[in-house]
Amino acid sequence: MNVFGIAGYSGSGKTTLLEKLIPVLTARGLKVSVIKHAHHGFDIDRPGKDSYRHREAGASEVLLACNDRWALMHERRTEAETTLSELLGRLSPCDLVLIEGFKQEPVPKLEVYRPENGKPPLFPERNDIVAVASDAALETALPVLPLNDMNAIADFVMARLNLKER
Template identity: 80%
Template structure:
């Protein structure tokens, strides 16, 4: 599996970019998975539901299954933060894993940068940022991709990772 990151500050448009990039890549025949890092806790379960009650009772893992999907919830309890490698090992085989967040992980990344956020770009301090998707002018030797040109961004990712269209 090839791994490629999308990095940027909150509100820069990372999720919106992924929402457009995923269908552009799958249309080229790639099987794509996503791992998103949340800086805050989250819960996909609801109090009162059986699976919630099982987790509250102390189950380490609860797997929900229906016709169209399944979801595995793993309680880390006292295990601490999970590593990207551990998360990757949990995924089914695919061509490409796009990761959102995980700024500190040393994988090739595209920075989504918007000047109107009022935050400095990440790329000067991060050697793993290999290109920038933006609607701003930036002084850098890195490739600058138009933020709204999804085909150009998909081409860049595929070329950089040496992925072939199927």
């Protein structure tokens, strides 16, 4: 699978960028999936619902399904954290997997950088960052893409991964 990361500090706009980038890539005929790493625990289930009750009773996996979608919840309880490679193995085949988070994984990444966030850029310290999307002028040899130009960002990602429009 072709994997490309979106990196940056919290509040930099990673999710917003993905929300705008995905439709541009899918309009070009690509099948796109996303893996998002959450730093804090999360739950897509609600107390009182049957699936919640099943998990609380000790089920290791609960799969919810309806006409429009399905979701598999896997309880790790005593297992080590799932690796990116293991998560990629659970996805259906697609043209491109965009990952948000997983900052330490050695995959090519676009850094979303906003100086007003008050944090230093990641790119000087990380050789897996291959470009930066920013609304500021930056001194770097890396390509700096306009933060709000999704066509330019899509062009870069597709060229970097040698993906063709369908």
